[in-house]
Amino acid sequence: MGGYIARRLLAMVGMLFGLSIITFLLFSALPADPARLTCGKSCTPEIVEANRVRLGLDQPLAVQYGRFMVAIPCGRIYPTTGPILQCPALSGETATEAGTFMCDPICLGYSFRQGETVTNLIVEALPVTLSVALGAFVLWLVVGILSGVYAALRRGRWQDRTTMGIALIGYSFPSFFIGLVLLYFVAFQIPEWTGLTYPYPKFTPFSESPGLWFWGLLLPWITLAMLYAAFYTRLTRNQMLETLGEDYIRTARSKGLSERTVIYKHGLRAGLTPIVTAAGLDLAGLLGGAIIAEQVFNLQGLGRLAIQSVSDADLPVLTGIVLITSFFVILGNLVVDVLYAAIDPRVRLA
Amino acid sequence: MSPYLEVTDLKVEFPTEDGIVHAVDGVSFDLERSQTLAIVGESGSGKSVTSQAIMGLINRKSASISGQVLLEGTDLVTETDDGIRALRGREMAMIFQDPLSSLHPFYSIGRQLVEAVLVHQDVSKSAAREQAIDMLDRVGIPSAKARIDDYPHQLSGGMRQRVMIAIALVNSPSLLIADEPTTALDVTVQAQILELIKDLQSEFSTALIVITHDLGVVAEVADDVLVMYGGRIVERGSVDEVYRAPEMPYTLGLLASVPRMDRPRAARLDPIPGQPPSLISLPQGCVFRPRCPYADEVPDRACWTTRPALVETRDDHLVRCHLPSERRIELATERLGALTGGGAS
Numbered sequence: 239m240g241g242y243i244a245r246r247l248l249a250m251v252g253m254l255f256g257l258s259i260i261t262f263l264l265f266s267a268l269p270a271d272p273a274r275l276t277c278g279k280s281c282t283p284e285i286v287e288a289n290r291v292r293l294g295l296d297q298p299l300a301v302q303y304g305r306f307m308v309a310i311p312c313g314r315i316y317p318t319t320g321p322i323l324q325c326p327a328l329s330g331e332t333a334t335e336a337g338t339f340m341c342d343p344i345c346l347g348y349s350f351r352q353g354e355t356v357t358n359l360i361v362e363a364l365p366v367t368l369s370v371a372l373g374a375f376v377l378w379l380v381v382g383i384l385s386g387v388y389a390a391l392r393r394g395r396w397q398d399r400t401t402m403g404i405a406l407i408g409y410s411f412p413s414f415f416i417g418l419v420l421l422y423f424v425a426f427q428i429p430e431w432t433g434l435t436y437p438y439p440k441f442t443p444f445s446e447s448p449g450l451w452f453w454g455l456l457l458p459w460i461t462l463a464m465l466y467a468a469f470y471t472r473l474t475r476n477q478m479l480e481t482l483g484e485d486y487i488r489t490a491r492s493k494g495l496s497e498r499t500v501i502y503k504h505g506l507r508a509g510l511t512p513i514v515t516a517a518g519l520d521l522a523g524l525l526g527g528a529i530i531a532e533q534v535f536n537l538q539g540l541g542r543l544a545i546q547s548v549s550d551a552d553l554p555v556l557t558g559i560v561l562i563t564s565f566f567v568i569l570g571n572l573v574v575d576v577l578y579a580a581i582d583p584r585v586r587l588a
Numbered sequence: 589m590s591p592y593l594e595v596t597d598l599k600v601e602f603p604t605e606d607g608i609v610h611a612v613d614g615v616s617f618d619l620e621r622s623q624t625l626a627i628v629g630e631s632g633s634g635k636s637v638t639s640q641a642i643m644g645l646i647n648r649k650s651a652s653i654s655g656q657v658l659l660e661g662t663d664l665v666t667e668t669d670d671g672i673r674a675l676r677g678r679e680m681a682m683i684f685q686d687p688l689s690s691l692h693p694f695y696s697i698g699r700q701l702v703e704a705v706l707v708h709q710d711v712s713k714s715a716a717r718e719q720a721i722d723m724l725d726r727v728g729i730p731s732a733k734a735r736i737d738d739y740p741h742q743l744s745g746g747m748r749q750r751v752m753i754a755i756a757l758v759n760s761p762s763l764l765i766a767d768e769p770t771t772a773l774d775v776t777v778q779a780q781i782l783e784l785i786k787d788l789q790s791e792f793s794t795a796l797i798v799i800t801h802d803l804g805v806v807a808e809v810a811d812d813v814l815v816m817y818g819g820r821i822v823e824r825g826s827v828d829e830v831y832r833a834p835e836m837p838y839t840l841g842l843l844a845s846v847p848r849m850d851r852p853r854a855a856r857l858d859p860i861p862g863q864p865p866s867l868i869s870l871p872q873g874c875v876f877r878p879r880c881p882y883a884d885e886v887p888d889r890a891c892w893t894t895r896p897a898l899v900e901t902r903d904d905h906l907v908r909c910h911l912p913s914e915r916r917i918e919l920a921t922e923r924l925g926a927l928t929g930g931g932a933s
Contacts, residue, residue, distance in 0.1 A: 485689040491645055493704045493755065494677030504692055582694055583739045 386474020
């Protein structure tokens with residue numbers, strides 16, 4: 239097991255390398271000139287050319303990529319004049335001059351657009367996205383699995399049809415629409431009708447105030463969870479219908495176990511594997527940024543950062559986001575595989 | 589004194605979109621402890637549904653069950669779900685056809701056994717585990733202590749069925765229903781499993797119902813046999829009697845279709861022509877009539893118009909057939925060859 243995880247983590251490093259190369263190549267093909275993007279409206283061709291040299295953008299792509307990779311463990315200094323200094327710690331350089339930017343190790347580059355290192359941008363956005371994604375994840379899993387089991391147990395009856403009908407609605411409405419409707423009613427209409435105020439959705443760090451964190455993210459969670467919960471309801475219902483027809487369920491009943499034990503310990507446990515797969519991958523995907531929810535509720539998460547850097551052609555930021563998103567997806571895959579082995583004793587990891 | 593298990597006029601009907609399925613229609617029989625009853629019939633004859641109705645495993649929301657199933661005086665048909673659940677596994681237990689799919693793939697066999705103990709006995713987990721090991725030992729699992737934490741997929745088919753038997757018998761129930769217990773097993777293992785069931789039956793003086801379509805199994809284990817067709821009993825009697833002198837043409841057909849080693853090899857086996865009837869729209873008159881080669885012999889087309897009653901032809905031998913008894917014996921003699929001396933197993 240330990241060896242398996244180690245091998246998978248090693249493979250993950252390889253995959254991240256590959257992905258970084260692909261991202262680099264893709265962006266070099268973009269018509270935008272990264273040197274032009276380093277300065278604003280008052281830019282003269284001379285400044286652009288100077289910046290090109292400073293940032294090493296005049297170098298061949300392979301050299302640029304190599305420098306980028308070396309900077310990750312090693313850091314960089316962006317002086318006001320002259321070329322970037324790689325690995326300042328090795329040469330004993332420090333940023334003393336005014337206007338010099340320091341990019342400490344785990345340096346993913348510097349965004350001139352945002353005037354901030356990529357690492358800092360991601361570190362700022364990540365808690366927002368983590369909070370949004372994890373909260374929604376818990377919500378949709380609980381709601382989806384419970385309503386799926388409920389529908390399966392009342393198969394063909396009106397409760398089943400109602401549940402699945404609601405799921406279909408959740409499934410078919412675009413989440414920006416659900417988000418806006420929620421926002422309109424909960425944040426504006428209901429306070430107007432009832433006098434109860436609801437804090438406008440915004441991100442407060444959990445460490446600062448768990449209560450505000452919860453209230454501020456509730457609407458984004460519901461918005462995101464609607465879509466996923468609908469999907470998980472369908473998935474769970476189908477799984478339950480399948481497993482409840484299995485012979486071992488009959489065996490469980492013939493032992494005289496309570497219906498609750500039969501359904502949850504024997505039925506749901508067996509039907510859980512595909513749900514775990516889907517959940518792991520969905521969560522991993524969301525960690526790369528819940529783009530629509532962040533946009534609708536104006537949350538400064540990875541999703542918004544991604545959109546902004548795409549429209550700005552902000553290559554360093556985008557590379558960083560691609561890497562962190564892929565990191566989550568690959569990690570999610572690994573976690574799913576390990577969980578699989580934990581759930582199903584027939585699965586052996588090797 | 590009333591018998592240990594007394595089933596009277598049991599009916600199970602499933603309403604479906606196509607109509608009502610009469611899965612079991614008016615089944616009656618008695619069973620004493622230490623006795624074995626075999627229920628024989630084709631797929632869809634109602635034998636499994638009968639056993640599941642006794643065990644209370646049929647969802648009452650999707651089926652209507654009527655009649656009486658008295659287990660030591662308790663009527664299982666009118667008993668509450670909780671009441672039956674308390675009896676299930678403790679007083680009556682069941683083993684199934686395919687031991688691989690009947691055991692939960694995600695739980696160790698020990699856990700599944702311990703679970704069965706803990707539902708009905710107020711003992712500690714470790715005591716339950718001791719019982720489980722002891723039971724595995726008794727059903728012939730070698731080094732039970734070491735294997736108790738194995739998962740079903742790590743065992744062979746025969747071992748799995750032994751585990752199923754252990755789960756069924758761990759609370760020493762007085763009624764055991766074995767639904768095709770050997771069908772999914774290798775021939776060599778079948779005999780061992782039957783032997784084991786018989787041994788444990790005499791040890792616990794269990795009343796045993798064996799459901800099978802294997803007439804060899806019936807001859808091996810059963811005292812009485814009940815032949816079902818189209819949801820009803822068509823013949824009932826002791827195994828010796830029924831095998832020696834089957835009177836219902838269906839039973840006769842079943843026996844004639846068994847390959848025999850004590851006879852010269854005939855050119856072909858002698859199958860029963862046709863298909864089992866649809867339980868939604870049973871034929872008028874005798875249910876077996878469309879497949880019965882002798883229906884024309886009965887006067888007034890009675891086989892087309894009148895359902896025959898289950899009538900006692902000799903001591904404790906009941907038959908549902910319009911043909912006169914003498915003619916039935918004649919046919920049996922003709923079809924099965926010389927039947928002098930003993931059962932034809």
